[in-house]
Amino acid sequence: MKTLKDCQKACVVKVVKLNAKSDLKQRLISFGIMKEAVIEIIEHAPAKSTIEVQVGKMKIALRAEEAGLIEVQKI
Amino acid sequence: MNESTSKICPIIANHIKVALVGQPNVGKSMLINSISNAHLHVGNFSGVTVDKTEVLFDYKNHHFTVVDLPGTYAFTDYTIEERVTHKYLCAESYDLIINVVDSTNLAKNLQLTSELMSMSKDVVIALNMSDEAQKEGIEIDAEYMTQLLGVPCIKVSAQTKEGIDDLIDAVLTQYESEKQESKLIFSEAVEEEITVIVKYLEKHKYEANNSYRHVAINLLKNNPKTYKRIHENPIWTELQPILIEASRHVELHHDSDDIREAFAEEYASFNRGIVTEVVKQKKEQKEKTLTEKIDNVLIHQLFGIPIFLFFMWGLFQLTFEVGAIPMEYIDGFFAWLGDVVGATIANDDMRSLVVDGIIAGVGAIVLFTPNIIILFIGIALLEGTGYMSRVAFLLDGFFHKFGLHGQSFIPLVTGFGCSIPAYMSARILKNDRDRLLTLFIIGFMSCGAKLPVYVLFAGAFFSPEMAGNILFLIYIGGAMLGLIAAKILKLTAFKGEDEPFVMEMPKYRLPSVKLIWHTVLTKTMMYLKKAGTFIAAASILIWFLSNYPHNLELVQEYETKIEMAINEDEKIDFENQLAVEHLEQSYLGTIGKFSVPIFAPLGFDWKMSVALQAGLAAKEVVVSTLGVLYSLGADVDEEDSSLINAISKNISFPSAIAFIVVIMIYLPCLAASIVFTREAGGIRYFFYLLAFTSVTAYVMAYIAYNIVKLFSA
Numbered sequence A: 001m002k003t004l005k006d007c008q009k010a011c012v013v014k015v016v017k018l019n020a021k022s023d024l025k026q027r028l029i030s031f032g033i034m035k036e037a038v039i040e041i042i043e044h045a046p047a048k049s050t051i052e053v054q055v056g057k058m059k060i061a062l063r064a065e066e067a068g069l070i071e072v073q074k075i
Numbered sequence B: 001m002n003e004s005t006s007k008i009c010p011i012i013a014n015h016i017k018v019a020l021v022g023q024p025n026v027g028k029s030m031l032i033n034s035i036s037n038a039h040l041h042v043g044n045f046s047g048v049t050v051d052k053t054e055v056l057f058d059y060k061n062h063h064f065t066v067v068d069l070p071g072t073y074a075f076t077d078y079t080i081e082e083r084v085t086h087k088y089l090c091a092e093s094y095d096l097i098i099n100v101v102d103s104t105n106l107a108k109n110l111q112l113t114s115e116l117m118s119m120s121k122d123v124v125i126a127l128n129m130s131d132e133a134q135k136e137g138i139e140i141d142a143e144y145m146t147q148l149l150g151v152p153c154i155k156v157s158a159q160t161k162e163g164i165d166d167l168i169d170a171v172l173t174q175y176e177s178e179k180q181e182s183k184l185i186f187s188e189a190v191e192e193e194i195t196v197i198v199k200y201l202e203k204h205k206y207e208a209n210n211s212y213r214h215v216a217i218n219l220l221k222n223n224p225k226t227y228k229r230i231h232e233n234p235i236w237t238e239l240q241p242i243l244i245e246a247s248r249h250v251e252l253h254h255d256s257d258d259i260r261e262a263f264a265e266e267y268a269s270f271n272r273g274i275v276t277e278v279v280k281q282k283k284e285q286k287e288k289t290l291t292e293k294i295d296n297v298l299i300h301q302l303f304g305i306p307i308f309l310f311f312m313w314g315l316f317q318l319t320f321e322v323g324a325i326p327m328e329y330i331d332g333f334f335a336w337l338g339d340v341v342g343a344t345i346a347n348d349d350m351r352s353l354v355v356d357g358i359i360a361g362v363g364a365i366v367l368f369t370p371n372i373i374i375l376f377i378g379i380a381l382l383e384g385t386g387y388m389s390r391v392a393f394l395l396d397g398f399f400h401k402f403g404l405h406g407q408s409f410i411p412l413v414t415g416f417g418c419s420i421p422a423y424m425s426a427r428i429l430k431n432d433r434d435r436l437l438t439l440f441i442i443g444f445m446s447c448g449a450k451l452p453v454y455v456l457f458a459g460a461f462f463s464p465e466m467a468g469n470i471l472f473l474i475y476i477g478g479a480m481l482g483l484i485a486a487k488i489l490k491l492t493a494f495k496g497e498d499e500p501f502v503m504e505m506p507k508y509r510l511p512s513v514k515l516i517w518h519t520v521l522t523k524t525m526m527y528l529k530k531a532g533t534f535i536a537a538a539s540i541l542i543w544f545l546s547n548y549p550h551n552l553e554l555v556q557e558y559e560t561k562i563e564m565a566i567n568e569d570e571k572i573d574f575e576n577q578l579a580v581e582h583l584e585q586s587y588l589g590t591i592g593k594f595s596v597p598i599f600a601p602l603g604f605d606w607k608m609s610v611a612l613q614a615g616l617a618a619k620e621v622v623v624s625t626l627g628v629l630y631s632l633g634a635d636v637d638e639e640d641s642s643l644i645n646a647i648s649k650n651i652s653f654p655s656a657i658a659f660i661v662v663i664m665i666y667l668p669c670l671a672a673s674i675v676f677t678r679e680a681g682g683i684r685y686f687f688y689l690l691a692f693t694s695v696t697a698y699v700m701a702y703i704a705y706n707i708v709k710l711f712s713a
């Protein structure tokens, strides 16, 4: 399955599943990253270690490791 | 008699305690500032407020206590600051909640609101940032929203102070009226299960503090408190299978085995409904927002970090260049003050105490106020514009390599101002190991109080064109050392898994001049106040220790020498020698000499050793001590009396470098050490820090001293 980590800049995707552990999952959800949410990739930090995405009106920075836990689907 | 009782009574009668709750960075602290006359710290990133603060004010015959709580995204204990809020809301007594939300991003903010509404407290919603919403063409129908939610919603702007009175009026009305059941509605599947549970509770006439619907929702959400209560009730045995079945249904409906996720989705869809009903977006913004345009440059994959470094470099250039302009006048003023005041005091000892002790010590600190102000402005801009979170984003990858967390950047930058708030703001880190690690290296970020030492030494040993660069190098060098120290600690003492990095990026805001002015003024006044009190007292102590005991034999010996002197020059020579010898046999001289062998390998004389030890109380004292010591044993030569010249004449270049290195690394001041110990959670951490910083400082200074000596030989 494709995850957020594999997405290119300016890509728009839909969340299918969160594979994160309870705590982190809760945090992602409170940021609006939940099933069905639409995410746009805004920018990568140097070496692609960190990603900036947009969910709704909110911009969120997350690490590639965490992005790898978010299963997404192209729309 | 009568009057005093009539004054006391209403205080008890009309006291309202309000808890201010909201997601991070929605303007809670700013709202309190505009309601009352408080000056709470406001900044544009998550994690400005990390501890609760109470503010008191009066309005329409009522006494209000408003509690500013750290921002929280949801009712979780993700970080320490969120734990503070959660614990407060569940355990403390208060009358009602003001839920502050960001009008420009309602959908996200309402997630927390839903959770607050399912608590058994009155809630008033403050739709903050209504000015910004208006600019973005977002229109919220607050009345309709009040109807839909069953909770008063008031449009306010903490910035323009619009709607503040309406908000407090709404709080008063809500306080005086009966508690209403909020109108949170769930999906059919969940509502069905709620009905089943409510019916069961009704049938068995369960005694609850809240409505049955409320109990049912809490049971479905696995609320531990509700569970505990009902667990002790005989109906539990029968209820349990019903609950298990209900949860299974809900989870099935949401295709998830996590009931919290299921409920979050429930809330989200309810909120989507609300937002569609009450929010009108006037013009659809297709073109890029200003934030996006700025971000295209500032967080650029290649240029982002160089741009940041350039800003930092520029800041230190300004700190030195612009800060140096008024310095001459301040220096001149204190020299003049010393002369004028000195002339009015007849007694030699008293004059020396006032002129060489207090004026020299305090003057040495006040001298650096312009530099401090520029540094504080820089930090206030970094905090207020939203750039801070961008840098955390840029640096996370780099930091991660050193075992740190991107968000560690926030406490670390705060550390450039003062270590105390920096230690506190490490609370934004989730994992205790990362937090401890960050606490240990905050000291490597040179605080504002160390700036005077650096400016003094940079000015004494480098040309004015170079001094700004040297400052930048010192600060960056300190940060680099900190990173290396972090790596070493991570590999040894703080081994373990990494904390996830998920952080909100606030939009850019131009902080108002007023806000910057207040932030900088508060900090500068604190610096000056410290100079007037603590530093003055320390200067008196240092003066006393360096002036006594009087050695009459020595004085007499030199007096005869001076009388016999053949010309003026020789006379001055003897006077200087007397001053120096007198200082050396003083209490402080004795103490200094005692510790000299320890510092000798670093090339420090006894004055530097003493200044360094005095700096353990507060870093400013390093400079004021040098000021006192060099003004006592100073040259009588008038033109050359400034501290900078005294330093450059009396201290060798390699020793100066070693001195700077020690100042960069060694133990933070007393007040900061106390906060460190509290935040780290035990006195043993203080001793670790003491050992860690002392050894590192000594070793690094030794290396620096010998390298520089080698090259300058």
Ligand SMILES: Nc1nc2c(ncn2[C@@H]2O[C@H](COP(=O)(O)OP(=O)(O)O)[C@@H](O)[C@H]2O)c(=O)[nH]1
Pocket (backbone or CB within 6 Å): B022, B023, B024, B025, B026, B027, B028, B029, B030, B031, B041, B042, B043, B044, B045, B046, B047, B048, B049, B071, B128, B129, B130, B131, B132, B156, B157, B158, B159, B160, B384, B509, B511
């Ligand atoms: N335009 C505008 N900005 C605001 C308003 N309230 C707060 N801010 C800004 O929002 C940011 C966060 O404010 P702060 O009080 O620190 O938020 P807190 O984390 O909720 O306490 C700061 O940059 C404020 O200047 C408002 O009503 N209008």
Ligand SMILES: [Mg+2]
Pocket (backbone or CB within 6 Å): B028, B029, B030, B041, B042, B048, B049
């Ligand atoms: Mg705050």
